[in-house]
Amino acid sequence: MAVDLSKFEKAREEQRRAEMEKALADRIKAKRKAKRSRDTGKTALGLNSMMDMMTIILVFLLKSYGEEPIVILPNTDVPISVAENTPEDMTVITVNKEGIFMVRSRILEIEDGKVNGNFKKGGESGLIIEPLEAALRQEVEKLKSIAMANGKEFGGDMTIIADQKTNYRLLVEVMQTAIGTEFKRFRFAVIQGSMKESGRYASAPELP
Amino acid sequence: MARVARVPDAEDLNLTPIMNMVLVLIPLMLLNVVFMTISVIEVTMPQRSAGAAQNGEPPKRLQLFISQQGFTVVESGASLPALENCPGGGPTICPLKEESEGTLETDRHDWRRLYNTLLEIKQKPDWADHEQIEIVADSSVNFGVLVKAMDVSRNQRVPAAEVKTAIKGKPMTTDQEMNESQIPLVDSVDDQGNSGKMPLGMFPVVILGLPTVSH
Numbered sequence: 136m137a138v139d140l141s142k143f144e145k146a147r148e149e150q151r152r153a154e155m156e157k158a159l160a161d162r163i164k165a166k167r168k169a170k171r172s173r174d175t176g177k178t179a180l181g182l183n184s185m186m187d188m189m190t191i192i193l194v195f196l197l198k199s200y201g202e203e204p205i206v207i208l209p210n211t212d213v214p215i216s217v218a219e220n221t222p223e224d225m226t227v228i229t230v231n232k233e234g235i236f237m238v239r240s241r242i243l244e245i246e247d248g249k250v251n252g253n254f255k256k257g258g259e260s261g262l263i264i265e266p267l268e269a270a271l272r273q274e275v276e277k278l279k280s281i282a283m284a285n286g287k288e289f290g291g292d293m294t295i296i297a298d299q300k301t302n303y304r305l306l307v308e309v310m311q312t313a314i315g316t317e318f319k320r321f322r323f324a325v326i327q328g329s330m331k332e333s334g335r336y337a338s339a340p341e342l343p
Numbered sequence: 344m345a346r347v348a349r350v351p352d353a354e355d356l357n358l359t360p361i362m363n364m365v366l367v368l369i370p371l372m373l374l375n376v377v378f379m380t381i382s383v384i385e386v387t388m389p390q391r392s393a394g395a396a397q398n399g400e401p402p403k404r405l406q407l408f409i410s411q412q413g414f415t416v417v418e419s420g421a422s423l424p425a426l427e428n429c430p431g432g433g434p435t436i437c438p439l440k441e442e443s444e445g446t447l448e449t450d451r452h453d454w455r456r457l458y459n460t461l462l463e464i465k466q467k468p469d470w471a472d473h474e475q476i477e478i479v480a481d482s483s484v485n486f487g488v489l490v491k492a493m494d495v496s497r498n499q500r501v502p503a504a505e506v507k508t509a510i511k512g513k514p515m516t517t518d519q520e521m522n523e524s525q526i527p528l529v530d531s532v533d534d535q536g537n538s539g540k541m542p543l544g545m546f547p548v549v550i551l552g553l554p555t556v557s558h
Contacts, residue, residue: 189365196372214487218384297486304482322383331522334449334491
């Protein structure tokens, strides 16, 4: 009697196991089938998350694009400095290896780091650069009328972006010319960096 | 016979053209973005005719002359004697390295000694409130050298480890210490009347002078 009962139980257990195995196999089959049908279906690649990301990146890029009040022209190795004052929108003069620029337009060319004496008042030893003076006078007139329309006074601020290798003489000539046309306050644009890099430029050869 | 208008099934918005545009725009803008922060250094320069005011000359003037041969610090009209390893009668501080091809002019100078010399002047009681430094350079001196000279003279610095607690600058013993030093922030009031933590100044007001003739 006891033996029969154990046999019966064993049989039932076996049956149960077989049933479970079959159910499991069925489920796997169904899953595979579903997968196959999904693969062949028309559903597109899920690009939504990428689109979201790109839209966000685009917004940020556009923002940083429009914000910069100072544009560094190509061919200008701006030196690095520890200064932290933020630049403001004002008259910008760029002095690089090729010439003197106002905003983006070239005012005159520079040869060997010098302005040709013919362009200066008083020849080679002069401090006033004539083409620059003419351009600045025009600019000052424009700025003054804008300031007047806004009920403000013309501040005479100027930002100078200069190449790391610009010599002091040229820099002084530019500033003296500007002083002659009522500019008073000068700011040198620099790139923020550490004391170690200060005075060098970003693409300069490494320190020995 | 009435025709039954067939309403087409609502289709998904076709975003492919927009995607194409965005894909092109992003690399374009990434190329254009400059990952550098631009800041400015304020300077003033007297008009050329201002030299006429010689008689009303302020008694206290700190001048720094920069040349290829080194720095000369002039305190109230008297130039400081040359430091060690520098010939007498010449500049106060000689460059560390000789002029050579491939060396950046900025890297040649002895910025640490310049900083220490200026700090020593600043820490004298009667110079403590002085804020101006006149920087005059040779015609041939690089803009980069000028920028670094301004960086060195405008702020007091301390070794990086002490930046949180320091209230005054410290002289630097090695070039590495100089390179890693930082500007401590102290409570102060700016010219607009705002008070708060501000970088500790040494001679923050820079006046540029007309160039000396290069030798």
